[in-house]
Amino acid sequence: MSDLGANVVILGAGHAGGTAAALLRQYGHTGPISLIGDEPLAPYQRPPLSKAWLKGEADADSLALKPLEFYAEHQIDFRPNTRAVKLRRSDKVVELSDGSTLTYDILILATGARAIKLPVSGADLAGLLELRTAADAEALKAAVGPGKRLAVVGGGYIGLEVAASGRALGAEVVVIERESRLLARVACEALSSFFQGVHESHGVHFEMGASVTGFVGENGHVTGVTLADGRTIACDAAVIGVGATPNDELASESGLETARGVVVDLEARTSDPSIFAIGDVAHRPMPIYGRMFRMESVPNALEQAKQAASAITGRPAPAGEVPWQWSDQYDLKLQIAGYAFDTDEVLLRGDPASGKFAVFHLKGDQIQSVEAINSPPEFMMGKQLIGNRKPVSKAKLSDLSVSMKEVVA
């Protein structure tokens, strides 16, 4: 049973929390909505922070999901600079960092994830940066510029986007990666070597298979990154992009089921029927793969905001989605649909040397995931085929002369 007058409290004012608040109003929710965020800003888009924003092509206004007036106009009690410190489920109360408390009928946990810190010496030096928030991005922007030396620890998507933006701003950039190839956790080898080649052609240096043992500094500011082989890579600033961990402590401490993320069902509801969890913090089912996992992506945040807002307002659940994400580096548009679970074959369509190709990950004759570089048809059609599970012809799929509209077996 839905109650459009229920008192909804949303913890976390990121992409997921902000979207959930707006959707609740759009779906006709009339009860109170509180939106609690620990940053000074109203909900904004994070993806441009490592891309267009860092390069000065987007401003704070364009990052905002909604203008600030939106929240007051729609009776959404938005409270910036405020964090929840304790969840008391037995009396449906949240204790906040300013000492106040809020009661709820329905609680939405949208507390996101935080950057993992490297447990090494010198990790508290100034000039060591991460990239999660607009404030982080401001600090990074101030640290890069012509002639500045930027070390990027971690060759994942955030690290590579920062490297590309750093080069665009004239900085010298070295990427330090522990694995022997870039994007090792998320992409196949063909894509790893393609990205490394593109970045090298733009002047980025790589230290592959290199473990960071610490940071050295002068007067409290970082001057170098030390590696396990004894070398020190000199730098004026370093960005650490080695992954994130979910902010699920409020949930676990209050006895909600967690599993590296708050466990939810298809409605984004936790083990407590009054509490939902959405976005980076949620460990959620993904029916097309028959398993549960946690995702860090905007499409996932939006989808789960829809699931929770629909369940709360009594609307039918949104149709099942195919997870996807994207990355922009230099003039490359990377679009990824699905996840490469249980795959037995990797199929290349197109020639990486042309700067336009796609990598399909197959389970039998079904597509599990596609990574498309400057190839929207492969992404769009691949995404549909992942969703509808139609078998494809491998011969057609690997033949560029066959249109993506004709690859179904």
Place this chain on the structure above:
Amino acid sequence: MAKITYIEHDGTEHVVDVKTGLTVMEGAVKNNVPGIDADCGGACACATCHVYVDDAWKDKTGESSAMEESMLDFAENVEPNSRLSCQIKVSDDLDGLIVRLPESQH
């Protein structure tokens, strides 16, 4: 500034003032006009900001890029006047623009 009319699939009209320099997509999203999802926030990566541009405005809204064409080619319910609204920049010339929204953005 341009006054833009967004017409939902069920006929509901939303008339909003959109600042020059924003995109037609941003004008909808920032004003809570339902029916434009814009999952990727304007990166031309998702085709969830699909609109139909009123015929009288086709010239003024300009040509779509190869990337946009290619994304639209695989979107649902595409018509000759289909555009991705994140790729249409708002200028004073677009004052009075009318766009219609598809039934869904998937």
